[in-house]
Amino acid sequence: MKNKTVIITGASTGIGKAIAKHFIERESNVIMNSSNEENLKAAYKELGSPSNAMYLFGDISKQETGKKLIALALDKFNAVDVLINNAGVFSPKPFLDVEEKDLDLYWNVNLKGTYFTSQAAIAAMLKQKSGSIINIGTVLVEHAIDGFPATAPLTSKGAIHSLTRQLAAEFGKNNIKINTIAPGIIRSPLQGKIGIEDADSLAGLHLLNRIGEANEIAEAAYYLATSNFVTGETINVAGGHTVGHAI
Template identity: 65%
Template sequence: MKTQTIIVTGASTGIGKAVASLFLEHGHNVVINSANRDNLAATYNELGNHDRLVMVAGDISKRATGQLLVDTAVSRFGSVDVLVNNAGVFEPRNFLEVDEAHLDYFLGINLKGTYFTSQAAIRQMLQQGEGSIINIGTVLVDHAIGGFPATAPISSKGGIHALTRQLAAEFGKNNIRVNAIAPGIIRSPLQAKTGVSDADSLAGLHLVDRIGETEDVAQLALYLAGSNFITGEVINLDGGHVAGHHIG
């Protein structure tokens, strides 16, 4: 894969950080984003390669943030070849306790952020004649778990899955590929934020009897970025979570 310019949202920790690190390792230019400026600055310093790395702090639920990411990538590196819409929030809450503010929180960051950042990127990709967008969804859209009430974030992620296929259809003739990765349980700071103190205790949800690592997601993102024939796919990266279950 030729040297490309990659935008990674939500890149200060977890999956986003692993994605940014792997693309840098392979010689690409990377623009990283997070709403938490301090965490983003720490990651920027840790990743190094500052001739190929730029940080842009900002709330991805704000349309202007997505446009700023694209403008920064173009002004610094000349293009936007890949957008990884990783920024997202997740929190379980009983359906009957969800109020409008709680729902809007997830729709704003997860769905609206992905939607308008993709819009800004696609405008640039159309000028370039090609591009790739990689969204981050969840296997829970297609494989609900009783006892884990999370209708608000899962509804927003379901919208991302639908958006992925629709954008692939609308812009396939323009050589713009749009895919999504639907992770299972991944070892990341997100687990603690959702109240899971021991992520490995959930290994049994996966046929491979282990949870995933952030590097697993990063490797798939790198592959999708380099592929010119995969589009419209929501790929379960879940150790067999959706495919089946163990007995006992």
């Protein structure tokens, strides 16, 4: 991935920042995006203000943000080799309490953000006759949990899983690979945002009896970015979360 251009949305904290770090250290040209300008600048500085990286503030739910990211990559690095659609929002809420504004939020950020940024990226990748898109979903799409009501965000994430397969079918002949990473419980600021004070208390959801670390998602993203014969797949990085349960 040396000198390859990688765009990462939601790159200011957690999984996105870990992915950015992983690719920057391997000498990729990285463009980091976030809707939180302060956090984005702080993340860039924390990573050492690397010369092979830059950042672009913008709300990914706005179609223009995706277009700006692709234009920046082409202008500065002359290519769009990898797009990692990591930006997203997620929070539990009982089904009967979900309002239209909740659905709008998740579908705008999670689905539309992924959809329209991928659309802009694929337009560029078609000209290159190659490219890789990596979407971030969740194991909860295929493995629902009672006690964690999250129909609103999960429907948007399920749509991303479906989008992955359809895009892989449509653009495989153009050597454009599209895959999804479905994380289990990963140590990140997300847990605190949704009221989970001790993320490690959820270790029992995984057969490995621990939660995952953000760098383990970054490793999976790097594998998919470099693989030339994997497309349309959903890769569970979840410590056995979807395989079985310990009793």
